[in-house]
Amino acid sequence: MRIAGKGRIDRSKTVSFRFDGIQYQGFAGDTVASALLANGVRLMGRSFKYHRPRGVLTAGSEEPNALMTIGVGAGREPNVRATVQELYEGLEARSQNAFPSLNFDLLSVNDLASPFLSAGFYYKTFMWPRAFWEKLYEPAIRRAAGLGALSGEADQDRYEKAFAFCDLLIIGAGPAGLMAALVAAKSGADVILADEDAQMGGRLLADTETVDGQGGADWAASVLNELAGMDNVRLMTRTTVTGAYDQGTFGALERVSHHIARPDGRLPRETFWRIVAQRSILAAGALERPIAFRNNDRPGIMTAGAVRSYLNRWGVAPGKAVTVFANNDDAHRTALDLIAAGVHVTAVLDSRPDAQAQGDYRLIRGAQVCNSAGRKGLDAITYRTTSGEDKLATDCLAMSGGWNPTVHLTCHMNGRPEWNESMASFVPGKEAIPGMTVAGAASGRFTLHGCLTSGAEAARDALSDFGKTVADVTVPQADDTPYKVAPLWAVAGKGRAWLDFQNDVTVKDVKQAAIENFRSVEHMKRYTTQGMATDQGKNSNVAALAVLADATGRGIPETGTTTFRPPYTPVTLAALGAGSRGKGFAPERHTTSHAASVAMGAPMIEAGLWYRPSYFPRKGESNWRQSCDREVGHVRGAVGVCDVSTLGKIDIQGPDAAKLLDFAYTNVFSTLKVGRVRYGLMLREDGHVMDDGTTARLGETHFAMTTTTAAAGQVMRHLEFIAQVHHPEWDVRIMSVTEQWAQFAIAGPKSRDLVNGLVETPIDNDTWPFMACGPVRVAGIDARLFRISFSGEHAYELAVPAHYGDALFRVLVKRAEALEGGAYGMEALNVLRIEKGHITHSEIHGRTTAFDVGMERMISAKKDCIGKTMAAREGLIDDDRGQLVGLKPVGAIKKLTAGAHLYSESSEAVPANDQGYVTSVAFSPDFGHYIGLGFVRGGAARHGDRLRFVDALRGMDTVVEVCNPVFLDPEGGRARG
Amino acid sequence: MADALTLTATTPCYGLLPKTIGTCVLTETDLGALTSVAPYKQGAAGALKDAHGMDFPAPNRTTGKQGARAIWFGRDMALLAGPAPDAALAEHAALTDQTDAWACVTLSGDDAAAVLARLVPVDLSLAKFKRGHTARTQLGHLNASITRTGVDSFLILAFRSMAATLVHDLVTAMESLAARR
């Protein structure tokens, strides 16, 4: 219920929302949790395993119980913590893990069966029969023990990534973070202050302590006002720093539009930030611990600090008669605040026999709560003192087992927190993250004065790194009464006492793990699943390991703690993958002929990042084979035009350019004459083929290399490697010009006719023989002409600056068509090259050598080159290696498929009998049947042999004949003609 | 003899730009001739100064002025933007025509730096990346050259073949910023 005059909500703005279909009202500034509590709703969820009724436990992002599905339709989001979901008009919240309803959950029978569902139950029970696991057990368990479900539809919302940089990143905007930000910002440092909350201030918003005599929240507001006015400060609200990574890099999740009723469709839901900071201050505060006692999970039982948050920040009293149960002084403030607000406090039960009352309330010393009662919500508790047990009627229990510094980020780079006996908690290890200082409650400084002072100290420490003069900022006055606590982890007694609320792990489960010898904290965790829910043990880790320590007769430091890994709170996969969906998945590379090809109806296929036309359909053609066969015919009979701009093009210049090529290629290029082109083969240093292509000598010290489309980037990096790492003394420069030139193959008997219709000075076989190259002018533009052939025909490649690519392609196609030819695509290109036995990366796939592809004579004996020594290893020149061959079908099946394996005709198709495999196949319109390329053991000497062809994937078993890989024109007369 | 033939030039962002979204404007920019200048061992600083009156740019910097700029473009390399290169330079440096190789766009507006912060893993804040500063880095998945040309304007170069992706990525970020206004 609301308390008049309390809270930092805007009571002038009411907000309507629905929970499980029922309409409620809250105020601007509410969370779903605070608004539901204000409406008297305590039951907010069902537990994971036992389906026990659960209410809200905390008031922050560590909430384990009040998980809901927010929104409707495709973008609905499951497992949202009601404690962080800001209210907006029309918000739809649904409870989870309850069937048919939250109030009447059929699967709560699991709770009655709990004696059988203890730790290790699944491991022990569902082992046998094995086949039942997938079919029966797992689906049933998944249905029964689950969290919220996704809609199953594609999420249409936007997510984005972003980068930020600063001198100093301050994580957490409570008193320590604000003080640090103030000092650093006034000293001129470039500061990012990030806080997961919608409002900055941390516990100052939830407590009534004063700073310099004014309310803590007011002080926070004035500091924030000052910071907001400074250019060197960036305030990032709703931004959780989720991970600390190498070299001062942090991950942070900003919730951009989760709080907006009808966000602009262009607004991302979340932004995942990578923040790079020279220094950082962790001021993430502390998290309060529950105490384990019988039935401590009943709705109405929450942490004492959360009760203060609901009261002071949201003006909500979570009960009419509140009882406090604690082992420390801090929780007494909950009683004081409630009384001041006019809420009845039944008693403060303090487990410490020497506890001191801090105000006018009933204090029962040496008391421990040992049970709770109530249907779907707390009615009463039972407590025990030395004089016996007694009952107390109460509808809200504010419990506190002390506070844990939020050490999580300090563990992300293998840092180990250290046990501090006096505050009974782990504190951050020293220098756990390079450049990070921990301040405030996160460092174990629990008083407000301590927070403010340590924040200022941390800022000064960071500033010393930037060489900035520290501004004179006085630390304001605040309470410095020491925090007193006496450990109490679990109240002794029968029944189930919860440690991990979200995964339903009890004290008994941890003790069971110890009995079964899972004594290591890491083993206990995995055996019981404690700490493995979405809260990652924030509420339960320390108590669970204290119980384990006790059960195994060890101290807490010896027992050790599990480590915290990123992210601090869950991060959606959509945020991590932001920007990489749809068009963002990978860049699209378009050639200059793209638009014209699409306009001609060509299906575009991906070749790496490039898009290339598969074929160019014409009227009357009903399948790709018809188009492809026709296009092959154009090249063999008239003239075809194909965009080959995707091949890598590299300009190599300088006095030592030829040396570089001689070292990179197996064959010699220093002897190549200006105006000529040579085919070259490149090896990796391990002797296998890296790539092939042609290189033209444009000038004495100027070469133009082409690479395959696939290896362009790799070859470029490789050449730079030679120039910078192997031979930095060579004077040579390398530049990619793939993008500069639009290059088109013009192939076929009529290719020279087409070329001569374009170039200003006509060419003939004498001026431009096979493998000639040089500058030409086309329509007043400087172009390059290469007489090279991938198809085996009389062919050219004409390159123009890319601005003119679109126009030239259209002209080439039109003129080729006039010569009874036309454009050809990737399918035809592949047929043409297979007919000629030309290799691509299907053949030079990383495991083949020059020897295998029949090019061992291309490794020059006159010079060294990359890969030469290793290529000469015995095993790489063995005659029994797979060697490139041609393949023709001679059995019943006339088709060939790539990927099939080859065996002797009489032998069984098993790996031990393997004779080779098929790498490329095509239907050859020139021969009227399928042809293929492949590798066969000792294949060069086996032309004419018949082999068994087995494609196990496609169920094919036939016979092929081994032949020369060059099917068409083995003498090469056509290309020279 | 060649028939009478004219080839019309098509720029990389033809049909894609300009775009105005929120506070930002994205336009295609004609920088004139682009030539990479990669000096040989003896250096080309003097030759560049003599031929085009500008210093060879230090890493991450540009020299010259609008219309005739030298943009640092990588290890020991500058991109001469504007004039056709003086032939005498070729003795001192490998000159390569890049005029058609790059999609050149200008992003300007109040949110320009914030838009690039969605895509570029380099600090482009005015305090650290001043007018005339340049960086070879990434923009989304693309390799790019980014130069600050004014308080709220940037010159961005990316591979020509990726112009559509460049525009797509920038427009998406521009929309995200516009929606925050």
Added chain:
Amino acid sequence: MRLPCPICGDRDRREFYYQGAAVALSRPAPDADAAAWEDYVHLRENQPGDLDELWSHDAGCGAWLVVTRNTVTHAVSGAKLASEATR
């Protein structure tokens, strides 16, 4: 993770291509014995601690670098141009 490019300055790891231990700085002579080549091409010490590695600043200046990185902590203690590295 960030690497200090001697030319560009500190840059995000995504701009770099990783090659491995910087053994390439000492390529054996073509007629060196098989063991030397085997060492060079295939064998790596893989000791925890500081390691000289080759990285290419692919999306930046294009320089090949020798980066000294601690393989346990990822702390980077230096980077120089491969072209200027002692070999």
